[in-house]
Amino acid sequence: MLSRTADNLFWLSRYMERADYLARILDAATRLSVLPTSYTGESNEWDTALTTAGCREIFYESYKHATAETVAAFLAFAPENPFSIQKCLEMARFNARAVRTALTSEMWETINGAWLELKTMDASAATPDKITKFTDWVKDVALRFEGSGYRTMLRQDGFWFSRLGSFIERADNTARILDVKYHILLPETSEVGGGLDFSQWAAILRSVNALTSYHWVYRESIKPALIADLLIFNDALPRSLAACYDNILEALDELASGYGRQGAAQRLTRTTRMSLENSNVEQVFQAGLHEFLIGFIEDNNQVGAAISEQYLT
Numbered sequence: 001m002l003s004r005t006a007d008n009l010f011w012l013s014r015y016m017e018r019a020d021y022l023a024r025i026l027d028a029a030t031r032l033s034v035l036p037t038s039y040t041g042e043s044n045e046w047d048t049a050l051t052t053a054g055c056r057e058i059f060y061e062s063y064k065h066a067t068a069e070t071v072a073a074f075l076a077f078a079p080e081n082p083f084s085i086q087k088c089l090e091m092a093r094f095n096a097r098a099v100r101t102a103l104t105s106e107m108w109e110t111i112n113g114a115w116l117e118l119k120t121m122d123a124s125a126a127t128p129d130k131i132t133k134f135t136d137w138v139k140d141v142a143l144r145f146e147g148s149g150y151r152t153m154l155r156q157d158g159f160w161f162s163r164l165g166s167f168i169e170r171a172d173n174t175a176r177i178l179d180v181k182y183h184i185l186l187p188e189t190s191e192v193g194g195g196l197d198f199s200q201w202a203a204i205l206r207s208v209n210a211l212t213s214y215h216w217v218y219r220e221s222i223k224p225a226l227i228a229d230l231l232i233f234n235d236a237l238p239r240s241l242a243a244c245y246d247n248i249l250e251a252l253d254e255l256a257s258g259y260g261r262q263g264a265a266q267r268l269t270r271t272t273r274m275s276l277e278n279s280n281v282e283q284v285f286q287a288g289l290h291e292f293l294i295g296f297i298e299d300n301n302q303v304g305a306a307i308s309e310q311y312l313t
Contacts, residue, residue: 005099006161007312012095013149013165016111019088020142021173022075023135025049028177028207030131032200033068046071052180055083068128076126076134085138089118102158106148114141157258160251161311167251168304171244172297177204178231179293198222208239228289229281241296245273248303255311265306272299 029049047066050056053075062080063070076085093115100108125134146166153159181204201222205211210230217234218226235242249269256262284292 001102001157001161003312005102006157007308008095008099009102009158009161010165010307010312012092012099012111013146013162014169015088015092015095016142016145017166017169017173018083019085019092020139021169022053022083022085022088023138023142024207025052025177026072026075026126026131027135027139028203029071030068030128030135031203031206048180049075052176053083054176055081058082068131072126072128072131073123076131077121077123086118089115089141099158104148104152106152107145110141110145110148114145155254157255160254160258163247163251164307167244167247168300168307170239171241171248171300174208174231174239174241174244175293175297175300177208178228179290179297201227210237210239213237225281225285228284232284233276233279233281242273242276245269245276249273252307263306263310265303265310268299268303268306272296272303275299 026049029045032045044066046068047056049071050059050066055075058081059066059071059074062078063074074081074084078084081087089111093111096103096108096111121134124130149159149162153162181200198221201224202211205214205222205227208231214222214227214230217230217236220226230237230240232241234240235246237243249266252262252266252269256266279292
């Protein structure tokens with residue numbers, strides 16, 4: 001496969017995963033915003049949503065206040081935001097068109113149909129009374145795209161490059177959501193494990209579709225350490241860091257087998273996966289959850305760069 005084709009497939013999946021992530025951020029902020037003030041205190045969930053999305057500085061270049069109206073419009077449709085949902089879907093379709101013959105008809109119809117439908121929308125689709133419907137639509141598009149690829153693509157290099165893009169992006173997103181919850185979302189005056197903490201954690205778990213899974217695994221009330229354990233180490237949860245790296249390693253091993261050699265990408269991925277396997281939640285909390293997650297994000301970026309250098313350039 002041409003490196004250009006592999007690069008398009010890799011970034012197509014990354015942009016689709018990123019659009020899904022942004023929709024989940026908006027969904028979580030919306031859930032938190034409707035909690036009683038006795039639970040939310042003085043925290044600004046909309047400012048936190050911008051931090052989680054990584055575009056807080058860009059937002060405040062154009063807006064003075066982070067409100068439901070301004071943040072939802074900015075993350076969904078703002079032309080000045082290079083990381084908006086609209087921009088992600090636009091770039092996903094751009095990459096899909098470049099590799100149209102490498103995609104199955106089901107995958108192309110999903111992304112092209114979503115783009116055509118998105119063109120009929122504007123910022124009014126992200127108003128507070130409509131935002132849940134919009135985020136559900138984005139998540140549904142991402143789910144149908146990933147599902148169609150999983151069910152229809154041949155298990156050849158195109159499929160594995162697509163999987164790499166999805167799970168590199170997903171690992172980064174899960175780590176950022178977890179980091180922001182602990183580092184920013186909980187006010188300093190709030191007690192960990194209090195009513196506010198419980199409500200925020202429940203909203204975060206719902207945003208990554210893990211609330212039911214949490215209760216299946218632990219069968220007890222929501223506890224911060226158990227949630228961190230679930231989202232970092234439990235490889236049965238599809239969005240956990242461990243599960244993401246199991247999938248990244250599988251894809252890279254398949255590519256190494258197909259091309260007859262391994263490289264830095266495989267070595268860095270095994271090192272990152274081994275560090276997760278040799279750690280536990282108690283050690284993470286002792287050393288600092290924020291520090292652990294920032295280190296993981298840096299390692300994940302290095303893996304992505306190694307994949308790009310080894311296969312995509």
